[in-house]
Amino acid sequence: MRENRSGGSAPTVLRMVLGKRLRQLREQAGVSFEEAARTIEVTPLTVRRIEKAEVGLRIPYVRELLRAYGVPAAEIDGFLALAREANRPGWWYKFRDVLPEWFRAYVSLESEASVIRLYEPHYVPGLLQTYDYATALMRVGFPNESKEEIARRVDLRLRRQDLLAKPDAPAVWAIVDETVLRRPVGGPEVMRAQIDRLAEVCSMPKVRIQVMRFSVGAHPGAYGPFHHFRFGFSELPDIVYTENLAGSVYYDRPEDVVAYLEVLDRMSVQAEPVARTREILDELRKEL
Incomplete structure (x- = not known):
């Protein structure tokens, strides 16, 4: 269950999907929250929030996480393109x-x-x-x-x-x-x-x-x-x-x-x- 009150950033569906995908890639690579956090020099909570689409997908963070998870370079470029799209405001903005x-x-x-x-x-x-x-x-x-x-x-x-x-x-x-x-x-x-x-x-x-x-x-x-x-x-x-x-x-x-x-x-x-x-x-x- 997620409660959503005023404040915070409302995610687009694509951002939710990419957050879930990042979690799957991290788990498949056997990387803990703490290890992922050290990769991009943030707290483990920030990694959790990225995966739950509670914050925007900062491109430098996503790039380094994908590298740490062993994702091939060609696939990283495609993922980053989707991340940029996910960060764009929806039509309702x-x-x-x-x-x-x-x-x-x-x-x-x-x-x-x-x-x-x-x-x-x-x-x-x-x-x-x-x-x-x-x-x-x-x-x-x-x-x-x-x-x-x-x-x-x-x-x-x-x-x-x-x-x-x-x-x-x-x-x-x-x-x-x-x-x-x-x-x-x-x-x-x-x-x-x-x-x-x-x-x-x-x-x-x-x-x-x-x-x-x-x-x-x-x-x-x-x-x-x-x-x-x-x-x-x-x-x-x-x-x-x-x-x-x-x-x-x-x-x-x-x-x-x-x-x-x-x-x-x-x-x-x-x-x-x-x-x-x-x-x-x-x-x-x-x-x-």
Whole structure:
């Protein structure tokens, strides 16, 4: 488990992958943290932080570590090229004025995931929100911010949605409570447009939406929202993300991730089938 609050450097997915790879190379070479630290004249803690992607990949450090691990010169050049790329700010960097530090890692994970599974008991998932729906939520969540700041936050949310149109778009499987569709965010007109948007994305080949009906009663995910990410990198494990008012928590220990996946699997059986989602949306729209 990794807790991410304000402060520190939010890593890109590539930096996480390269950090894991550095750890593997060190272990394969039989080099201890202390020995690696002496190679680049830092503390063992710094080596640990490099491997956990908690700090940037300083090119001179990485070069000397790779040499110490016996990596061939030709492979070192390729690794360093990836390290330079990993150190570049993500596309979301220009939104850093309205993007909490603890959420930057999430945006990177979302951008690079091959599969995103999530449960949302309160609101329409950010990837599926309309402009007006997102604006209404931001006004409630940030009541003291200016119209310009709210607009920046909404623009960031909509920019995240671009990944759904990519040729290599991730598979998105969302389970939402019926509450999500009945809570009147922004008024009837906004909700009608939002439900129309959900009906539209239901036709996307890589998007699946299931509705958890009130009639189900208690279910294993009722304690709060969470997101599960899977990646196309063997070095990067599945990660589960949860958040609260003070920050966020990222789980990557296999036993934790499996616990969340088991909950999602059970909930997918309890929720209405994907084939029923469009019909449910049509019913709810008529009530508005």
